[in-house]
Amino acid sequence: MAARARRISPNDRVNVAGIGIGSQGGADIDAVAGEGGNIVALCDVDAQYAAKKFAQYPKATQFRDFRVMLDKMDREIDAVVIGTPDHSHAVIALEAMKRGKHVYCEKPLAHTVQEVRALMAAARKHKVVTQLGNQGHSSGSIRLLCEWVWADAIGPVHTVHAGCDAFKDVYCQIRNLDKLGQTYEVPKELDYDLWIGPVPFRPYTPFWVHWNWRGWLPFGTGTIGDWFCHVIDPAFWALDLDAPTSVRAEVADYDPASQGLTYPPATTITFEFPARGKRGPVKVVWHDGNNPIPRIDGLPVDEKLPGTGALLCGARGMILHGSHGGGGCRILPDKLMDEHSGKNAPTEKIPRVKSHAWDWLEAIRAGRQAGSHFGYGGPLTQTALLGAIAIRFPGQTLEWNDRKARFTNHAAANAYVNPPYRRGWKL
Numbered sequence: 001m002a003a004r005a006r007r008i009s010p011n012d013r014v015n016v017a018g019i020g021i022g023s024q025g026g027a028d029i030d031a032v033a034g035e036g037g038n039i040v041a042l043c044d045v046d047a048q049y050a051a052k053k054f055a056q057y058p059k060a061t062q063f064r065d066f067r068v069m070l071d072k073m074d075r076e077i078d079a080v081v082i083g084t085p086d087h088s089h090a091v092i093a094l095e096a097m098k099r100g101k102h103v104y105c106e107k108p109l110a111h112t113v114q115e116v117r118a119l120m121a122a123a124r125k126h127k128v129v130t131q132l133g134n135q136g137h138s139s140g141s142i143r144l145l146c147e148w149v150w151a152d153a154i155g156p157v158h159t160v161h162a163g164c165d166a167f168k169d170v171y172c173q174i175r176n177l178d179k180l181g182q183t184y185e186v187p188k189e190l191d192y193d194l195w196i197g198p199v200p201f202r203p204y205t206p207f208w209v210h211w212n213w214r215g216w217l218p219f220g221t222g223t224i225g226d227w228f229c230h231v232i233d234p235a236f237w238a239l240d241l242d243a244p245t246s247v248r249a250e251v252a253d254y255d256p257a258s259q260g261l262t263y264p265p266a267t268t269i270t271f272e273f274p275a276r277g278k279r280g281p282v283k284v285v286w287h288d289g290n291n292p293i294p295r296i297d298g299l300p301v302d303e304k305l306p307g308t309g310a311l312l313c314g315a316r317g318m319i320l321h322g323s324h325g326g327g328g329c330r331i332l333p334d335k336l337m338d339e340h341s342g343k344n345a346p347t348e349k350i351p352r353v354k355s356h357a358w359d360w361l362e363a364i365r366a367g368r369q370a371g372s373h374f375g376y377g378g379p380l381t382q383t384a385l386l387g388a389i390a391i392r393f394p395g396q397t398l399e400w401n402d403r404k405a406r407f408t409n410h411a412a413a414n415a416y417v418n419p420p421y422r423r424g425w426k427l
Contacts, residue, residue, distance in 0.1 A: 003100035005128055006078055010365045014102075015078045017041035019066045019092055022049035022210060024106055025083015028133060029053065031357040032081055032104070040076055043069045048189035049210055064191055066092050070099055077101060079129075079364060087219045088197040090115035090427060097122045097130075102364050104357075106133035107229035108221050109374065109381040111199075114418035116385065117405060118427055120378040131360040131370040132377030134229040136325020138356040142234045143348070145312075145319060145326040149238040151346035153331055153339075155315030156280055160235045161294060162310035163287030164227040164323075171223040172289060173215040173262040174254075176207045180261070198425035215262050221388050222263035223288040227323070228384035229377065231310050232284065234326035238312075239282055242379050243402035244271040249390035252290065256392055264394075266290035269387040286387060300332060389416045 008014060016037040018029040021044050033039050043063040044050035054062055063069035070077070079102035082092050090110040093103050103123075109132055110116045123130045136142055149157060169175075186192045186204045195209060196202070199218050214220035235241065247269060254264035266289040273282040287293050293305045296313065305311070309322040317336040321329035331337040340346065353359040353371065363370040390398055392413070399409045407413045421427065 003098065003126075005100040005102060005126075008078060008365050012365065013038040014361050014364050015040045015076055017043065017069060017073070017077045017080045018053075018060075019043045019069070019080055019082050020084030020088075021053040022046060023083065024133070025081060026050070026053040028081045028083055028104065028106065028357070029057075031355065032361065033057075035355060035358040035361055037079075037357070037361055041069055041073050045191045045195045046187075046189055046210070048187065065194060067095065070095060070101075074099060079103065082106060083133075085195075085213045085219050086221050086225060087111040087199045087213075090119055091198050091425060093119055094122050094427060097126045097128050100126060100128065102129040102360075104131045104133065104360050107377070107381065108225045108384055109377055110385075111219075111221065112417065112419060113382055113385050113389075113405065115427060116378050116382045120374050123374040129360065129364045129368075129370055130374040130377075131356065131363075132229065132372040132374065132381070133356075134233050134324075134372055134377065134380070135356040136230055136323070136327065137233055137237075137372040138353045138359050139325030139327070140352055141321070141327055141329050142237065142325040143350040143352060144345075145234045145321060145329045146238040147346040147349055148319060148329075148331065148340060149312070150349065151340065153314075153336065153346070154312065154317035154319055157235075157239055157312050157314045158280065158282060159313040160232070160239075160282065160284045160310060161287065161296065161313070162231045162235070162284065163291070163293045163308065164223050164231060165289065165292060165307040166223075166227070167214075168265065168289050170212055171215045171226070171263050172265045173207065173212060174259055174265065177259060177261065179207055180205055196422075198421040198427075200422050217261055217263070217388075221385065222391070224267070224269065224286060224384050224387045224391075227288070227308065228286065228387070229380050230324045231308060232286075232383070233372075233380065234321060234329070235284065235310060235312055236380050236383075237376075239273075239279060240276055241273050241282065241284075241383075242276065244273050244284075244383060244386065244400055246272045246397050246399050247386045247390045248397040249387065249394050251391060251394040254394070256394065260392065264289065264391065267391060269390055271383060271387065303332065389413055392416065
């Protein structure tokens with residue numbers, strides 16, 4: 001029988017545990033604490049990496065293994081914040097939800113498509129409040145962008161160009177491939193076997209622990225996994241996108257056969273989304289690394305494109321924005337912006353929220369869902385992960401059947417939809 005979440009009144013404090021707190025997970029814990037969350041436990045596989053956060057919350061009980069923490073403090077924990085590497089998101093989130101814990105999980109939601117779908121199903125089954133860590137989803141700018149699109153400010157949107165040029169040396173680790181065969185001693189503060197978690201075991205190297213794991217396919221999801229859920233979020237919401245019918249990746253200076261443990265220095269990935277409701281089909285083109293967002297016809301000659309951001313192209317105009325939550329969004333050309341600003345701004349149709357962490361905690365107290373719950377963040381993440389699979393097969397169009405959760409024209413690509421876990425781990 002599934003555990004039930006503790007009933008929390010509007011005036012109660014939510015007891016929160018952090019799992020993976022050395023980097024972004026620590027920032028998420030700070031955000032939750034800042035909105036009134038009660039941090040009762042902290043867990044990390046590396047005592048040294050997490051030392052500052054442990055010291056910051058001295059009243060929180062410290063753990064190394066999330067399973068031990070959930071066993072020992074089950075009744076004291078209402079919710080968990082997960083900031084571990086991508087490859088361990090799913091096993092932790094699922095275990096927490098099975099115990100009736102509400103979950104805030106960093107993006108991408110999971111490492112594989114099947115994990116995403118399992119987490120979406122578990123969130124529905126266990127009736128817990130969930131939130132994906134795409135913090136811009138709670139911004140005012142993303143709401144304004146949606147309201148512009150829904151008010152037909154730029155006409156029907158047919159194409160979205162988006163991308164990210166940040167942290168190129170993190171996401172592409174080609175320079176370190178020849179170092180992986182060297183032998184390194186595992187630091188005594190690190191439980192490396194637990195860090196590896198559910199994926200096939202690989203000998204320890206400092207080149208993927210910590211931070212740089214984002215650039216290695218066995219553990220991270222590259223630029224697209226780290227940034228898609230931020231940058232595409234506004235278009236995904238505004239256009240009511242769900243699953244693409246096809247995905248095609250083009251890469252530069254990259255050979256999957258010899259360099260396929262890491263990601264390319266430059267990718268362009270094209271997703272085709274079918275018509276839905278009154279909206280026509282939409283093409284989303286993702287550019288990253290050394291491939292910048294392109295200058296397209298109709299863009300003002302003096303307009304500077306962001307390194308990280310997106311351009312929504314409609315029949316009458318465009319919306320340009322930066323990274324998280326459609327930051328700095330504005331309509332092009334300026335004449336259209338004037339026509340839909342100030343007293344002519346669209347009617348507010350989406351309630352504004354204080355912050356991403358506040359929205360999650362308030363949803364727990366109110367018994368509703370948060371804005372970027374797994375039912376929304378799951379399909380957003382899945383699209384990014386389909387792009388990550390396509391990188392392995394550059395130049396090939398992969399046809400996706402979402403109902404069957406498989407590629408209909410590429411057996412080799414299907415092997416990455418639900419790859420096996422190592423012995424001792426299961427979802």
